[in-house]
Amino acid sequence: MTTEVKRKLNVEVNGISIECASNARVLEAINEAGFDVPTLCYDERTGAQGTCRMCLVEVEADGNTQQVAACTAFASNGMQVATHPDHIVDYRKTILELLLSETSSPTTCPKCISFKTCELHEAAEEYNAKWDAFPSLVVREKPEDANPFIQRDYDYCISCFRCTNICNDWEQAGAITVHGRGQENSIASFFNNDLLQSSCTFCGQCINTCPTGALTDKKIVGKTRAGDLKRTKTICPYCGVGCGIHLLSENGQLKGTEPDFDAPSRGSLCVKGQFASWEFV
Ligand code: SF4
Ligand code: SF4
Numbered sequence: 001m002t003t004e005v006k007r008k009l010n011v012e013v014n015g016i017s018i019e020c021a022s023n024a025r026v027l028e029a030i031n032e033a034g035f036d037v038p039t040l041c042y043d044e045r046t047g048a049q050g051t052c053r054m055c056l057v058e059v060e061a062d063g064n065t066q067q068v069a070a071c072t073a074f075a076s077n078g079m080q081v082a083t084h085p086d087h088i089v090d091y092r093k094t095i096l097e098l099l100l101s102e103t104s105s106p107t108t109c110p111k112c113i114s115f116k117t118c119e120l121h122e123a124a125e126e127y128n129a130k131w132d133a134f135p136s137l138v139v140r141e142k143p144e145d146a147n148p149f150i151q152r153d154y155d156y157c158i159s160c161f162r163c164t165n166i167c168n169d170w171e172q173a174g175a176i177t178v179h180g181r182g183q184e185n186s187i188a189s190f191f192n193n194d195l196l197q198s199s200c201t202f203c204g205q206c207i208n209t210c211p212t213g214a215l216t217d218k219k220i221v222g223k224t225r226a227g228d229l230k231r232t233k234t235i236c237p238y239c240g241v242g243c244g245i246h247l248l249s250e251n252g253q254l255k256g257t258e259p260d261f262d263a264p265s266r267g268s269l270c271v272k273g274q275f276a277s278w279e280f281v
């Protein structure tokens with residue numbers, strides 16, 4: 001009989017000592033120690049991109065101090081991590097204000113109004129980042145798209161590309177991609193067609209990973225109030241697979257569905273589970 005010896009790393013995060021796996025990223029060590037940093041371009045299902053730089057932290061290892069993106073950098077034995085030094089907090093605030101300058105006003109954000117505070121505006125509030133700190137650079141638009149399920153409002157897009165990654169690498173639908181360059185890039189289906197004319201399966205994964213109000217559930221956006229919504233964990237009743245969902249209700253009335261990311265289905269749903277299951281409960 002052989003016994004597998006799993007190597008562990010000893011890492012210190014903000015003075016808290018933890019053990020993590022030898023292949024752990026710094027972000028895992030931070031979460032293991034009970035701390036949090038904003039991760040606007042990260043979805044653990046598709047892995048790290050390292051593009052938004054919001055997860056930047058200061059690490060000291062082997063006598064060197066450097067700033068690294070926590071989602072991409074690997075932890076090492078004896079590493080010391082500081083998640084919120086003043087200069088990193090200032091840096092995150094500036095990044096947020098630059099992102100906010102590319103988006104429409106937080107007061108009209110469809111995700112914040114109808115569902116829950118979006119990750120962008122939640123981080124902006126936490127870091128006291130102002131929407132009008134820099135001149136507005138909103139150049140994206142809300143495309144006309146007759147599909148019945150997904151509202152696309154790209155004047156809230158921050159080019160994190162979580163949606164294209166989840167569509168191509170997780171759902172493997174290949175329905176959306178990045179169109180254009182630099183400030184004028186946008187998320188588009190091939191030949192800029194409506195989603196109904198693309199290979200979109202309407203799984204809703206892009207809505208659920210989007211950290212802003214750029215993608216929302218068209219069937220209920222504007223018809224619910226985030227503060228009144230109650231979430232009830234259950235199983236999708238549509239077929240026998242048993243995907244985890246949260247039923248959304250307001251004043252005792254069912255309003256919609258969100259995936260349960262803690263269920264074995266890890267947030268995946270089909271079009272029926274995402275957009276129709278609540279209608280016949
Ligand atoms: S709903 Fe699913 S298939 Fe359609 S664009 Fe979004 S992630 Fe891709
Ligand atoms: S639509 Fe949402 S998920 Fe897609 S790139 Fe824009 S902000 Fe990110």
Ligand code: FES
Nearest residue numbers: 039050052053071
């Ligand atoms: S979450 Fe790490 S760079 Fe975006």
